[in-house]
Amino acid sequence: MFKIHAILCPVDFSDASRKAVQYAREFASNMGASVYLLNVVEPRPMAVDITLNYVPLEEDLEKAAAEDLDIILQEFLVAGLKAECAIEFGNPSDVILEKAAELDVNLLIMGSHGKKGLSRLIMGSVAETVVRKANCPVLIVKAEEKEFIGDV
Numbered sequence: 001m002f003k004i005h006a007i008l009c010p011v012d013f014s015d016a017s018r019k020a021v022q023y024a025r026e027f028a029s030n031m032g033a034s035v036y037l038l039n040v041v042e043p044r045p046m047a048v049d050i051t052l053n054y055v056p057l058e059e060d061l062e063k064a065a066a067e068d069l070d071i072i073l074q075e076f077l078v079a080g081l082k083a084e085c086a087i088e089f090g091n092p093s094d095v096i097l098e099k100a101a102e103l104d105v106n107l108l109i110m111g112s113h114g115k116k117g118l119s120r121l122i123m124g125s126v127a128e129t130v131v132r133k134a135n136c137p138v139l140i141v142k143a144e145e146k147e148f149i150g151d152v
Helices: 015-029 059-076 092-103 119-124 127-133
Strands: 007-012 034-041 083-088 107-112 138-141
Touching: 007 015, 007 092, 015 034, 015 059, 015 107, 015 138, 034 092, 059 127, 059 138, 083 092, 092 107, 092 127, 107 127, 127 138
Parallel strands: 007 034, 007 107, 034 083, 107 138
Antiparallel strands: none
16 A cells, blocks of 8 residues: 655645645644645845845745744644644745655645636746656645625
């Protein structure tokens, strides 16, 4: 039987990503697997504040991600699960694939925003790239679509 021993769960704090974390927690709990939570900060151009000093946006993103990721990590640890987390910089799909190989995970669980058409063509799809290039099974979790109520 196929034994899951290590799960990589990329986290971008979107609804789909948070749902993927729930799946990772269930898989880890039921199979005794360890979970590696990963946030990837994509390099961005420098931001300018009102005093015209350049402020590295990556530092702000890293700090916010570290705080949010630690909350998720603590939930895993309180539940008695083996978990670690990290923040990496770079192209999300490249970093995810590199980390999966480095950690020798045998399951990737990640959220997908479900972009279609032109927006997917312009922005690309991290999930699609990972599915095509990963050396292990990938479970894609979509956020539930929100129902629109009201006038159009």
